[in-house]
Amino acid sequence: MILTIALRELKNLFLSPLAWSILAVLQLIMAWLFLSQIDIFAMVQPRLAGIEGAPGVTDFVVVPVLQTTGFILLMISPALTMRVFSDEKRNRTLTLLMSAPISMTEIVLGKFLGITLFFLLLLAMLSLMPLSLYAGTSLDGGKLLAGLLGLSLLLMTFAAIGIFMSSLTEQPVVAAISTFGLLILLWIIDWSGGENEKVTGLFHYLSIQTHLEYFLKGLVSTTDAAYYLLLTLTFLLLSIRRLDQQRLTG
Amino acid sequence: MDAKILIHVEQLYRYYGHHPAVEDVSFELALGEVLGFLGPNGAGKSTTMQMITGNLAPSAGQICINGVDLLDAPGLAKAGIGYLPEQPPVYRDLTVDEYLYYCARLHRVARNQRGPCVSRAKQRCGLSGVDRRLIGNLSKGYQQRVGIAQAILHNPAIVVLDEPTVGLDPNQIRDIRNLIRELGENHGIILSTHILPEVQATCSRVQIIHRGRLVFSEHMAELERRLAGHALILETRAPLEVETLQQLPGIDNVTALAGNRARLHFDTTSPAEAVAACVASQGWGLVELALDRQTLEQVFIDLTCSDATAGNETGAAA
Numbered sequence: 001m002i003l004t005i006a007l008r009e010l011k012n013l014f015l016s017p018l019a020w021s022i023l024a025v026l027q028l029i030m031a032w033l034f035l036s037q038i039d040i041f042a043m044v045q046p047r048l049a050g051i052e053g054a055p056g057v058t059d060f061v062v063v064p065v066l067q068t069t070g071f072i073l074l075m076i077s078p079a080l081t082m083r084v085f086s087d088e089k090r091n092r093t094l095t096l097l098m099s100a101p102i103s104m105t106e107i108v109l110g111k112f113l114g115i116t117l118f119f120l121l122l123l124a125m126l127s128l129m130p131l132s133l134y135a136g137t138s139l140d141g142g143k144l145l146a147g148l149l150g151l152s153l154l155l156m157t158f159a160a161i162g163i164f165m166s167s168l169t170e171q172p173v174v175a176a177i178s179t180f181g182l183l184i185l186l187w188i189i190d191w192s193g194g195e196n197e198k199v200t201g202l203f204h205y206l207s208i209q210t211h212l213e214y215f216l217k218g219l220v221s222t223t224d225a226a227y228y229l230l231l232t233l234t235f236l237l238l239s240i241r242r243l244d245q246q247r248l249t250g
Numbered sequence: 251m252d253a254k255i256l257i258h259v260e261q262l263y264r265y266y267g268h269h270p271a272v273e274d275v276s277f278e279l280a281l282g283e284v285l286g287f288l289g290p291n292g293a294g295k296s297t298t299m300q301m302i303t304g305n306l307a308p309s310a311g312q313i314c315i316n317g318v319d320l321l322d323a324p325g326l327a328k329a330g331i332g333y334l335p336e337q338p339p340v341y342r343d344l345t346v347d348e349y350l351y352y353c354a355r356l357h358r359v360a361r362n363q364r365g366p367c368v369s370r371a372k373q374r375c376g377l378s379g380v381d382r383r384l385i386g387n388l389s390k391g392y393q394q395r396v397g398i399a400q401a402i403l404h405n406p407a408i409v410v411l412d413e414p415t416v417g418l419d420p421n422q423i424r425d426i427r428n429l430i431r432e433l434g435e436n437h438g439i440i441l442s443t444h445i446l447p448e449v450q451a452t453c454s455r456v457q458i459i460h461r462g463r464l465v466f467s468e469h470m471a472e473l474e475r476r477l478a479g480h481a482l483i484l485e486t487r488a489p490l491e492v493e494t495l496q497q498l499p500g501i502d503n504v505t506a507l508a509g510n511r512a513r514l515h516f517d518t519t520s521p522a523e524a525v526a527a528c529v530a531s532q533g534w535g536l537v538e539l540a541l542d543r544q545t546l547e548q549v550f551i552d553l554t555c556s557d558a559t560a561g562n563e564t565g566a567a568a
Contacts, residue, residue, distance in 0.1 A: 004355045015343045096339035096400070099303045100356040101329040247307045 001102055005110025010117050013080070022076055023122060026069075033068055034129045037061045058140035062130045063216050066147040069126055070154055070212055073119075074183050077155065080118065081162025082176035084111050085243075089170045098247070108239045112156075112163055119155040123148060143218040150215020153228035157208065158183060160235035167242045183208070253280040255317075256330075256408050256438035257302060262311035264297055264462075271297045273462040275311075279408070284434035286453035287442040290554050294462040295442040296336055299412050302440070303333040316407060329358070332406040336413055338397025342386030346377055346396055349385055350403060357404035371399040374429055376422075390417040398426065402433065409433060410440045415448060427452050446546045456546070460554045473546070481542040482514040482522060483507075487535030494532065498524050510534075513542060 013019040041060040048054040088094040097107050127148055133139055161182055166175040190200070190207035204210055208231075211224040257279040264272040272294040279285050289295045300306035302313055304324055313320040315327040341349055350371060354364040372378050375395040380388060385396055394417050401409055414430070415423045430452050433439055443449060449456055456473060458466035468476070484490070490512060495504045500521035505513045514525060522539055529536045 001356070001358070004352070008352055012341070012343060091339075091342070092335065092337040093339040093341055095305055095333070095335045096353065097356065098305045099328060099331065099333040099335075100353075101325040101358060102356060103325060247305065 001106050002110040002113060005097070005102075005107060006113035006117060009084070009111055009114025013114070013118055018079065019118065022080065023125065026072065026076065026122065027125060029072060030065060030069060030126055030129065034061065034065050037064055056140065057133060057137055058143050061133065062139065062144055063147065065126075065130060066151060067212070067216055069123075070151055070209075071187075073122075073151075073155060073158065074187060075180065077119075077158040078162055078165075078176040078179035078183070081115055081159060081179060082166055082172040084115065084163050085166040085239075086170050086172045086175050090172075104240050104243050108163065108167075108236055108243065112159055112236055115159040115163065116156055119159060120152060123151055123155065140218070143216075146218045146220050147216045149220065150212050150224070153215075153225060153232075154208065154212055157228050157231045157235075160232040160239075164235040164239045164242065167239045253282055255280055256315070257440070258312075258314040258317075259298075259302065260312045260314075262298065262301060262313065263309045264294075264301060264306065265309045270462050272301070272308075272459075275459070275462075275464050277457060277464065277467065279438045279440060281407070281438050282435060283455055284430060284439045284441060284453045286449035286456045287440060287459065288444075288446070288449060288456060288550060289442075289459040291444075293459045293554075295459055296412055298459065299333070299410050299440065299442060300335075303331055303410055304328050305333075305335075329404075330407045332401035332404065332409045334397045334401040334409075334411045334414055336416075338393050339400070340385045340393055340396050343384065345382050345384055346372070346388075347381045349396065350399060353400045353403055359404050367403055367405070371403045374402065375399040376425060391419060391422055394418060395422070395426075398429075406437070408438045408440070412442050413444070414441065415443065415445065423448075446550060450546055458550060458553050465553045466549065473549075477544045477546065477549070480516055482516065482520065482525065483511065483538065483540050483542045484514060484525060484529070484536075485509075485511045485538035486529055487537055488533070490529075490534050491532075494528065495525070498528055500524065510537075 038061055041057060044060075085094070088097070127144075130139065130144060158179075162175070162179045165179040165182070166172070168178070169175050186206065186208040188207075188209075190203045190210055192200075192203060205227070211227050214221060214224050255278050257277075259278070260276045262272055262275040263270065275294075275298060277285075287295050287298070297306065301308045302315075302320075304320055304327070307321075313327075316330045318327040318330075320327045341352075344352070347368070350368045351364060354367055359367050372381060375398050377392070377395055377399055380392060385393060388396070394414070398411065398414055401411065411430070415426050418426060427448065430439060430441065434452070434454065441449075441453065450470070454470050456466065456468055456470060457464055484495075487510065489510055490506075492504050492506050492512065495501060495512065495514060498521060500516050500519065502515045502517055504515070507513060514521070520541065522541075526536060526539060529539075
């Protein structure tokens with residue numbers, strides 16, 4: 001049942017031009033960035049050759065590309081998740097799901113899975129560019145995989161937050177803006193400098209970006225994975241609660 | 251009634267804030283019944299239907315579907331219901347076929363049953379010509395029919411239809427009414443509507459809900475008997491004498507109305523023949539002699555209008 005809803009959600013995305021345009025625009029931007037990174041690498045490569053333990057092509061091209069992907073997706077994902085529940089509420093189609101013999105958990109998980117599948121597809125397409133480097137050189141495969149894993153976890157979090165925001169309102173734009181606001185806040189939360197080390201430590205932990213950094217460095221740690229998974233789980237639970245509560249308040 | 255009870259609703263309450271939308275509503279629906287739900291706007295019809303279908307949680311009270319408590323086992327209870335809300339819950343971006351197959355999946359119709367289920371629902375709702383059209387491009391009437399198809403798709407024991415004939419043309423309305431009667435034979439149906447003739451044409455039982463309370467609940471056959479009336483309206487050219495009429499056998503009492511008219515109340519059999527003979531012998535000149543039929547509309551207005559004004563007063567006071 002979860003899969004039914006997920007596939008419907010995924011197909012719905014592709015019925016509107018939104019998904020296609022997101023895929024196209026993102027591919028274009030990332031290609032530009034990718035090529036310019038390669039240019040820079042080609043320029044500095046002779047100098048790097050002399051240094052021992054110098055950063056390789058993975059650090060110079062793949063990591064910045066993935067990092068920027070994360071940030072750009074932060075701006076794009078609200079547009080994808082905004083209509084998940086608010087559109088259904090506005091068009092009164094949520095009734096269909098609510099009167100079917102499906103639990104609220106299945107509905108939310110189905111929607112979440114649908115969006116996540118789209119993000120994975122997006123990521124798969126983007127990772128073709130770094131992979132194409134295998135044609136001419138060899139990459140640090142571990143680092144690439146760690147980066148992709150980090151990005152997937154990050155995107156799952158984006159999806160969960162977006163779905164929750166979408167369950168709050170009937171206005172897709174309001175959902176998009178609040179999602180964007182919360183994501184940006186989580187991204188920059190550790191920018192606030194402070195004397196108190198405990199506080200900065202907390203902000204550092206809360207930041208959605210610092211955890212991605214570790215993945216991009218090739219460090220796959222349970223701490224960072226747990227951070228994303230917990231955040232995802234929290235927002236999914238909140239969405240379920242929110243929809244259940246709506247049945248009570250009407 | 252020894253027919254199988256499909257819905258059992260007991261002391262249902264629902265508040266929006268402090269405003270009671272539904273108060274102390276209890277009723278039952280048996281297999282083979284078509285229950286008409288009447289009421290003015292905002293009376294609580296839709297709220298009650300939303301609660302029965304699990305879209306809204308009741309503030310208090312119990313709903314049993316097929317003997318299963320809706321709160322204890324929502325999945326099991328909902329499986330037996332098909333619901334068409336006021337606004338058909340259709341995805342405008344899907345074609346009719348895509349949409350109905352999706353609904354079949356949501357209602358856990360087995361894979362090999364989906365095709366037959368969808369084509370049967372389409373055929374019953376007259377959708378066969380539009381299966382590959384986008385729902386968003388269909389007219390309101392067709393969208394409504396897609397909504398109905400969705401509700402009967404999985405062959406549920408109970409079909410709940412919230413104003414199913416809104417936006418349909420007279421031919422379609424007739425088709426849908428026939429469909430409802432046909433479904434009523436081996437399902438239990440709840441139907442809400444503003445259109446009173448529709449209730450008389452399709453329902454086997456009528457309930458009127460007013461300001462959140464059930465104010466009237468009667469079987470159609472019983473209602474017909476009641477509506478048949480126990481009074482005659484007599485109009486004559488010359489002034490009539492009430493006393494003379496009062497003497498006639500079978501007449502309980504006579505009320506004189508304005509302009510040579512009188513209402514003659516009787517108990518069992520109509521004394522029309524005797525009245526006509528009397529009028530003729532007295533030379534009053536018979537103009538009209540008719541059975542005073544009370545219509546469902548009158549019942550409706552009597553029940554819902556009298557304290558609507560009272561409601562307005564309290565509203566103004568508040």
